[in-house]
Amino acid sequence: MLELSILGFLAEEPLHGYELKERIRALSGHVRPVSDGALYPAINRLVAAGLLEQHTEDGASAAPRRVLSLTERGRADLLDRLRRPKQAEVTDHVRFNTVLAFLRHLDDPAEQAAVLRRRLDFLETPTSLFYRDGAPVSAEEAGDLFRQGVLRVARATGQAERAWLREALGVLGRAQSS
Numbered sequence: 001m002l003e004l005s006i007l008g009f010l011a012e013e014p015l016h017g018y019e020l021k022e023r024i025r026a027l028s029g030h031v032r033p034v035s036d037g038a039l040y041p042a043i044n045r046l047v048a049a050g051l052l053e054q055h056t057e058d059g060a061s062a063a064p065r066r067v068l069s070l071t072e073r074g075r076a077d078l079l080d081r082l083r084r085p086k087q088a089e090v091t092d093h094v095r096f097n098t099v100l101a102f103l104r105h106l107d108d109p110a111e112q113a114a115v116l117r118r119r120l121d122f123l124e125t126p127t128s129l130f131y132r133d134g135a136p137v138s139a140e141e142a143g144d145l146f147r148q149g150v151l152r153v154a155r156a157t158g159q160a161e162r163a164w165l166r167e168a169l170g171v172l173g174r175a176q177s178s
Contacts, residue, residue, distance in 0.1 A: 001089070001098045002034060002042045007070060007078040008102030010052065014069035017043065027101055028094060043068060051077050082106050082115070090118045109175040116172070120165040123158055 005024045009015060015023070017040065024034045046052040051074035056064045070078070082103055089095045096119055106112050128136030130147055139151035 001028075001095050002038060003046060004078070004081055004089075004098055004102065005034075006039075006042060006046060006068075007051065007074055007081070008098075008105065010068055010070040011075060011078055011102070011105050014067050016057070016065040016067050018065070020068065027098065046074065050074075078102070079106060083111050085115060085118070090115075091122050109172040113169055113172040113176070116165050116169055120162060120169070123162050123165070129154060 002024070005027060006020060009020055009023045020043075021034060021036070021039055024039070028034065043052065043054075047054055047068075051071060052068050053071055054066050054068050057067050058064055082099065082105060085096075085099045089099050099115065103112055103115060106115075126136060128138065129150060130137040130142065132141075137147075137151070139148045139155060142148045142151055
């Protein structure tokens with residue numbers, strides 16, 4: 001997801017490393033913080049792969065800063081990642097939000113809709129965070145105030161997300177037919 005975030009933000013404009021790190025931090029927040037020890041090796045891999053280019057500019061103080069931009073190959077890689085997100089990028093809420101944050105870079109409403117349908121299909125599969133004897137436990141069956149809270153919040157969040165996904169798919173469907 002770090003590489004997707006890097007490519008996605010650089011598709012919008014060239015950035016220096018600190019700006020990029022701050023945007024990634026704002027997107028993933030405290031849930032998945034990004035460290036310099038993860039960010040800069042990822043940037044170096046993407047540069048080595050020809051997906052990013054870099055140049056040095058004078059910084060606000062005496063220290064020069066490395067400005068990164070997306071190459072055409074990097075843009076093609078970003079679009080491919082968005083068209084075909086990995087299963088974990090569809091099933092994990094934080095990872096899916098990262099995909100969603102950059103999905104606008106796909107120009108084709110049908111491709112955007114295909115990604116949203118995968119998420120909706122996943123969300124419509126019955127599941128629970130807790131199980132008893134192999135069967136999913138509902139909030140009403142949890143028997144524990146705190147697990148009831150976890151399950152009720154998850155249910156409400158899931159309902160809201162499914163409603164938004166259906167609405168977005170309707171908008172994209174109308175865009176495809178016009």
